[in-house]
Amino acid sequence: MHLSLTEEQTLIQETARQFAQNELAANAELLDRHEGRETFLRNLKSLADLGFMGLNVKAEYGGSEVGVVAFSAAITELARACASTAVTASVSNMVAEIIQAVGNDNQKETYLPKICGGEYAAAAFCLTESGAGSDPAAMSTTAVREGEDWLLNGTKIFVTSAEYAGIFVVWAVTDADAGKQGISCFLVEAANPGITIGKPESKMGQTGSSTNSIGFENCRVPASALLGLKGQGFKVAVGELAGGRIGIASLALGIGLAAMDYAREYLGEREQFGQKIGNFQGLQWMIADRYTELEAARLLTMKAAFEKEQGLAYATAASMAKLFSSEKANDACYSAIQILGGAGYTKELPLERMARDVRVTTIYEGTSEIQRVIISRDLLRELI
8 A cells, every 4th residue: 555645646636625725615604604505506516527426436437437545535625625515525426336336237327427427416325214323224214016116115314415416325124024134225316206305404513515304205216226136235335334434534534634724824823922822832732643643544544445445345444544533533623723712612713613514523424433333343253
């Protein structure tokens, strides 16, 4: 593994950084106030035009085919400017990868170009339910075969981008007696009858990214909507959540770096007791510790991305990256607020938004507690 990016990966990173600074940063505060939605959607289309909605998708389906490391670097740069845009792009990429991994030729040829090319503003991942969060096997949404079709009934919650997604990957129970082996997944277009999108959740952070419930009431989809093999849905979910954790680790890293960069600049400007506060050892150590932790988070995330890109087993590495990056990014945001003191606590500066935006990274795509369960299980598998 090379610790430096290749020329192509660097180009992707720099393109993402430039777009984030020029287009996303100015709109992030508006999104936080529930404004700027038109600009947000326009930026998503621009990201698709740049190739950022299918970074690990083959070129024959409209993707950029630049790999997982480039995807991670891009999401980090987008998150430095706007976490809401970054999470939307991350989830859309994840859905595209699911379709590429387990979809048939017709599904890939039909849906991947629409995601990668921006015909769909976004794509959504419908797994979580009120009674099935950390335990997706407890889901109650059902899909019952009726003739040549499937009838979907149930409710999903906390669906990112539900309002403006063009396609949903939906998990449902197809055999109630088979446990985890009785879960399948389906491709459901947003225009399909029988779908009800709930009102947006009033969230603590990442408010520019819509999060909704989705109800399915006798939602009829054709047999061709089955994604992958019947009964293999749980396996698909577990596998793709591991990949999604690389995206969230990258996103958290971007927010943490943005917060610390803001605080570092402040250390060179603010004066107290007749000198720059950057001269005070306590604050110097705070900066040193946070940047060291974020660099360790970057290396863990790059390792997981590299292992996935090389076709190696990467689930444990992804959980380690997601756990460490999200926790240390939270520490970074709170340290940045502490460095700025009262000014950092106000809404006039972006740090309080960053602190709210980063908080959920320890929760979605598997909580920190679940990551510890996965890591310890994998480490102890051969012993217990």
